[in-house]
Amino acid sequence: MSLFRFTRATIDGALVRAELADPASGGFASFEGWVRNHNEGREVRRLEYEAFEELAVKEGERIVRAAIERFGVAHALCVHRVGVLEVGELAVWVGVSSGHRGEAFQACRFIIDEVKHRVPIWKKEHYVAGDSGWVNCEHCAAAATSPEPVPV
Amino acid sequence: MSLFRFTRATIDGALVRAELADPASGGFASFEGWVRNHNEGREVRRLEYEAFEELAVKEGERIVRAAIERFGVAHALCVHRVGVLEVGELAVWVGVSSGHRGEAFQACRFIIDEVKHRVPIWKKEHYVAGDSGWVNCEHCAAAATSPEPVPV
Amino acid sequence: MNLRVQYFALLREQAGRSEERVTTNAATPAELYTELKTRYPFQLTREQLKVAINAEFRDWTTPLADGDSVVFIPPVAGG
Amino acid sequence: MNLRVQYFALLREQAGRSEERVTTNAATPAELYTELKTRYPFQLTREQLKVAINAEFRDWTTPLADGDSVVFIPPVAGG
Numbered sequence: 001m002s003l004f005r006f007t008r009a010t011i012d013g014a015l016v017r018a019e020l021a022d023p024a025s026g027g028f029a030s031f032e033g034w035v036r037n038h039n040e041g042r043e044v045r046r047l048e049y050e051a052f053e054e055l056a057v058k059e060g061e062r063i064v065r066a067a068i069e070r071f072g073v074a075h076a077l078c079v080h081r082v083g084v085l086e087v088g089e090l091a092v093w094v095g096v097s098s099g100h101r102g103e104a105f106q107a108c109r110f111i112i113d114e115v116k117h118r119v120p121i122w123k124k125e126h127y128v129a130g131d132s133g134w135v136n137c138e139h140c141a142a143a144a145t146s147p148e149p150v151p152v
Numbered sequence: 153m154s155l156f157r158f159t160r161a162t163i164d165g166a167l168v169r170a171e172l173a174d175p176a177s178g179g180f181a182s183f184e185g186w187v188r189n190h191n192e193g194r195e196v197r198r199l200e201y202e203a204f205e206e207l208a209v210k211e212g213e214r215i216v217r218a219a220i221e222r223f224g225v226a227h228a229l230c231v232h233r234v235g236v237l238e239v240g241e242l243a244v245w246v247g248v249s250s251g252h253r254g255e256a257f258q259a260c261r262f263i264i265d266e267v268k269h270r271v272p273i274w275k276k277e278h279y280v281a282g283d284s285g286w287v288n289c290e291h292c293a294a295a296a297t298s299p300e301p302v303p304v
Numbered sequence: 305m306n307l308r309v310q311y312f313a314l315l316r317e318q319a320g321r322s323e324e325r326v327t328t329n330a331a332t333p334a335e336l337y338t339e340l341k342t343r344y345p346f347q348l349t350r351e352q353l354k355v356a357i358n359a360e361f362r363d364w365t366t367p368l369a370d371g372d373s374v375v376f377i378p379p380v381a382g383g
Numbered sequence: 384m385n386l387r388v389q390y391f392a393l394l395r396e397q398a399g400r401s402e403e404r405v406t407t408n409a410a411t412p413a414e415l416y417t418e419l420k421t422r423y424p425f426q427l428t429r430e431q432l433k434v435a436i437n438a439e440f441r442d443w444t445t446p447l448a449d450g451d452s453v454v455f456i457p458p459v460a461g462g
Contacts, residue, residue, distance in 0.1 A: 017165065022186075023240050024188055024190065026185060026186055026191075027184070027185060028186060029182070029183050029260075030181070031182075031253060032179070032181075032182075034174075034177060039178075051391075051461075055435050055440075080461060088173065097186075099188070101183060105261050108257075116460070119459060120454075120459055121461030121462075122393075123460040134392055134457070134460070137427075137457055201382075202316075203312075204312050243383065244383045267383055268380075270380070271382050272356070273380055273382030288380070288381040289314060289348075
């Protein structure tokens with residue numbers, strides 16, 4: 001069973017959810033990250049996700065495996081988009097099935113927090129105003145759109 | 153927008169999720185309760201859900217509205233099945249869309265906890281062995297924590 | 305006084321009906337439940353039940369009025 | 384020593400390429416990044432970056448070996 005993977009195609013929530021179906025599990029928690037139309041005061045038109053997939057898949061699998069062991073849940077999966085995404089599209093999906101709901105919520109939260117924090121994935125915002133910038137990189141956005149490189 | 157409702161038909165997760173779509177929301181948390189094949193050491197064949205719908209819808213709406221206000225999320229919805237359900241079927245669906253994931257998780261957890269605790273819905277388990285029983289009735293003392301009565 | 309009483313779950317099974325019209329002198333839900341226990345094999349205690357009048361949660365001591373709709377609510381198990 | 388260097392996100396844009404073969408005397412990722420900064424307009428500091436060698440996270444002081452594949456990882460933003 002897959003624990004973490006990337007896709008270039010639209011994520012179908014019903015399909016990925018079906019991978020976690022389990023007649024012994026009574027609870028299923030999921031999280032979806034959607035592309036929203038604004039961030040830090042800027043209007044966003046679309047996003048671009050890029051990943052160092054070889055390491056990211058290993059790191060993502062480590063996170064999901066750790067969640068399963070730590071919270072004792074039945075199954076868990078994270079699927080992340082790469083490529084260009086429009087506002088409203090599903091960027092990341094996390095699902096956890098479990099005997100009990102408390103553990104399902106905790107594992108789901110743990111996975112999305114760790115994925116955002118540790119997995120080598122980058123997000124470039126394209127703004128309605130026409131410019132763009134890499135997210136989480138304080139001096140990156142300005143630099144990314146500078147016509148001339150700033151001297152080191 | 154509906155906050156809480158009952159259905160006699162299969163809950164389609166993709167359809168109910170679409171009701172919460174919001175281009176300003178970046179996070180979506182959901183919980184599903186599935187009919188599992190065992191409970192407290194008994195093998196379960198199917199469940200029967202029954203509700204005092206007139207009061208349950210009002211109480212359910214109060215819970216969802218309280219979650220939206222308390223956690224400041226954008227939208228939230230709970231849909232609950234009634235009738236006969238087989239193992240693996242979706243019994244209850246909760247979804248919350250929000251600008252930030254922390255609030256989405258908290259609101260989702262709050263709603264399912266309160267719904268299980270306060271809303272007049274009953275569940276009868278039909279066991280593989282042929283007998284059946286109402287859930288929580290052997291543990292009535294523990295389950296009978298009263299909510300505050302509404303002032304007359 | 306005429307009341308409408310609805311039964312759900314275990315109480316519905318033990319009463320053998322989903323609802324009925326009851327003519328009673330019971331002044332409160334507490335008195336009404338005591339009266340109904342003489343008629344049906346209800347085992348649930350008042351501590352295990354909640355009360356709704358006209359589809360709102362109410363106290364056991366709320367005065368009943370003619371035409372009220374009363375429900376005794378067994379331990380719930382949604383989700 | 385020959386290395387393969389891959390670039391992602393901001394570093395890819397600033398290097399103008401996704402990967403390259405580099406012949407170098409740099410003994411560690413720290414030395415390699417200093418060398419690459421003379422060639423490309425990289426502004427990210429070592430404190431902002433992490434290092435991967437052969438697709439595993441490593442320290443800045445890990446000795447490099449011929450044939451290693453090196454990636455400098457800008458601040459991530461998945462989800």
